[in-house]
Amino acid sequence: MRNFIRNWFASGEPWIWMNAAAVGISITAVVGILGLIAVKGFAHFWPSEVANIEYRLDSGETRLVFGEMVQRESLPVDQFLESGGDPTLVDEGTETIERWLVKTGNRKQNPPDFRWLMVNSIVSLTEPDGIVALERIEWGNAYGIPHRLVLNQGEETITDPAVLQARLAERVERANGLRVQIDTLENGSLDRINYELERIRLGLRGLALRGEQDGERARELQAQASQLQAEYAIDEAKLRALYSELHQDELTIRTADGGEIDVPVADILHAWYPNDYSILDRVAHFVSGIGRFLTEDPREANTEGGIFPAIFGTMLMVLLMSVIVTPFGVIAAVYLREYARQGVFVRIIRIAVNNLAGVPSIVYGVFGLGFFVYFLGGNIDQLFYAEALPAPTFGTPGLVWASLTLALLTVPVVIVSTEEGLTRIPRSLREGSLALGATKSETLFKIILPMASPAILTGVILAVARAAGEVAPLMLIGVVKLAPTLPLDGNFPYLHLDRKFMHLGFHIYDVGFQSPNVEAARPLVYATALLLVTIIVALNLTAITLRGRLERRYRGVES
Numbered sequence: 001m002r003n004f005i006r007n008w009f010a011s012g013e014p015w016i017w018m019n020a021a022a023v024g025i026s027i028t029a030v031v032g033i034l035g036l037i038a039v040k041g042f043a044h045f046w047p048s049e050v051a052n053i054e055y056r057l058d059s060g061e062t063r064l065v066f067g068e069m070v071q072r073e074s075l076p077v078d079q080f081l082e083s084g085g086d087p088t089l090v091d092e093g094t095e096t097i098e099r100w101l102v103k104t105g106n107r108k109q110n111p112p113d114f115r116w117l118m119v120n121s122i123v124s125l126t127e128p129d130g131i132v133a134l135e136r137i138e139w140g141n142a143y144g145i146p147h148r149l150v151l152n153q154g155e156e157t158i159t160d161p162a163v164l165q166a167r168l169a170e171r172v173e174r175a176n177g178l179r180v181q182i183d184t185l186e187n188g189s190l191d192r193i194n195y196e197l198e199r200i201r202l203g204l205r206g207l208a209l210r211g212e213q214d215g216e217r218a219r220e221l222q223a224q225a226s227q228l229q230a231e232y233a234i235d236e237a238k239l240r241a242l243y244s245e246l247h248q249d250e251l252t253i254r255t256a257d258g259g260e261i262d263v264p265v266a267d268i269l270h271a272w273y274p275n276d277y278s279i280l281d282r283v284a285h286f287v288s289g290i291g292r293f294l295t296e297d298p299r300e301a302n303t304e305g306g307i308f309p310a311i312f313g314t315m316l317m318v319l320l321m322s323v324i325v326t327p328f329g330v331i332a333a334v335y336l337r338e339y340a341r342q343g344v345f346v347r348i349i350r351i352a353v354n355n356l357a358g359v360p361s362i363v364y365g366v367f368g369l370g371f372f373v374y375f376l377g378g379n380i381d382q383l384f385y386a387e388a389l390p391a392p393t394f395g396t397p398g399l400v401w402a403s404l405t406l407a408l409l410t411v412p413v414v415i416v417s418t419e420e421g422l423t424r425i426p427r428s429l430r431e432g433s434l435a436l437g438a439t440k441s442e443t444l445f446k447i448i449l450p451m452a453s454p455a456i457l458t459g460v461i462l463a464v465a466r467a468a469g470e471v472a473p474l475m476l477i478g479v480v481k482l483a484p485t486l487p488l489d490g491n492f493p494y495l496h497l498d499r500k501f502m503h504l505g506f507h508i509y510d511v512g513f514q515s516p517n518v519e520a521a522r523p524l525v526y527a528t529a530l531l532l533v534t535i536i537v538a539l540n541l542t543a544i545t546l547r548g549r550l551e552r553r554y555r556g557v558e559s
Helices: 002-010 013-043 077-082 161-209 216-246 279-295 308-339 344-356 361-384 399-423 427-435 440-469 504-513 518-558
Strands: 050-056 062-076 096-103 114-118 122-126 132-136 141-151 156-158 250-254 260-264 268-272
Touching: 013 518, 062 077, 062 114, 062 141, 077 096, 132 250, 141 161, 141 260, 156 161, 161 216, 161 268, 279 308, 308 344, 308 399, 308 440, 308 504, 308 518, 344 399, 361 399, 399 440, 427 440, 440 504, 440 518, 504 518
Parallel strands: none
Antiparallel strands: 050 062, 050 122, 062 096, 096 114, 132 141, 132 268, 141 156, 141 250, 250 260
């Protein structure tokens, strides 16, 4: 038996099983984490039933609220009593006590909108029909029973429940349509006019700095400004009319304790009756909620609404970073492998490149802030944007500096990966190409680089994955909690590299750790994290598929 065990270990088979077990445990852990994130994230979009809960306060009084069940957990009795819990809620002989987290909404009238209720304090719990859930622009959700709908500033009042439900859906849809028109006007023509007026203002200031404020060019700019101001007045009148039309309806709902809340229909984004939903209605609401999450702007300090600006900013920054890092990384690797004389100097450069890959990312952020933003951006402002000073144009954190900093952070990965790919190409292919009369540049572009493309793509994959998940350097060089405008719009030059932007990684940090409403933010953290992981996985799978095709294409050549 001892010889069998000795021979078994000598064969190396135990190490194979240990490696397989380690890989299996790692895969299980990753799948488990992703599963947890997915369950917590998707639960945010599922329309839960709204319960009518009667619970007892410490004073012995009872209170009625409408609310959604969010979370259940058990606490040790000692911990509950040490935190000031009511001893009368603890049954004799029990070691744990259960509590529920309930989203009661109506934060403006009856805060807070999330409450922990001890199960033993709940007197009754029912799920009556007819309860409406309102998603509002501000103050979170509201729950109640529709009581009265006043239309057109009092011209019509509806109290019949069936008619009220149909007319409410109609007026909410109308309000959403008016909001779209308002957003189109504000972010379209009015934004364009403001942008052009600011450009003219800077142009006039530049002429004044050069002593040409009374010239022909100045008069042309002033005439353009007058025309734009006339257009602005017309659009502003349209905007006021739309706002007046929007604020004409009001809904009154009754809370569980009999109180009334007046909610302007202009503040309601969506209204639904979760207790009356069928399974198909819930699925449709679930899909619609995910769609709104992906396409809408954030609200309420990022604890409500969607994350489209963060998605857009992340994808645009990664794209710009890839465009910058790929040619520089490939050129550096090609020079080191194909052109540089191998010696001490080249070995020192390789050691430096490998060391750069291990530098903490926050150090790159500090370097980007000091060199790119303050030095390079400040000098660009002095040379080309003097009329805008002291307000900085490029001398402030922005998209271009974030992309350059992350390109600098990830270029060692591309260099190392490309060099490894170049090293694997047989020397005979180079010599055969040169022997057939090809120049060195023709050999490089037609033989070497195509064969090294899988390795180049591998480096880009790793660079993109790291850049998409970085947060620390971006906090210093361009990312913000809430960007007023996207870096890409309809105003020339369309892509505004100087603007600040939102990023999914920073959005997760901000919502998770800087939110004023922790309970409302928690499901958004899971949902955003799931989306970020999904984007990174999708980018990697796309690049891996392309790499596999390239490898199959050149496999016969290498052999």
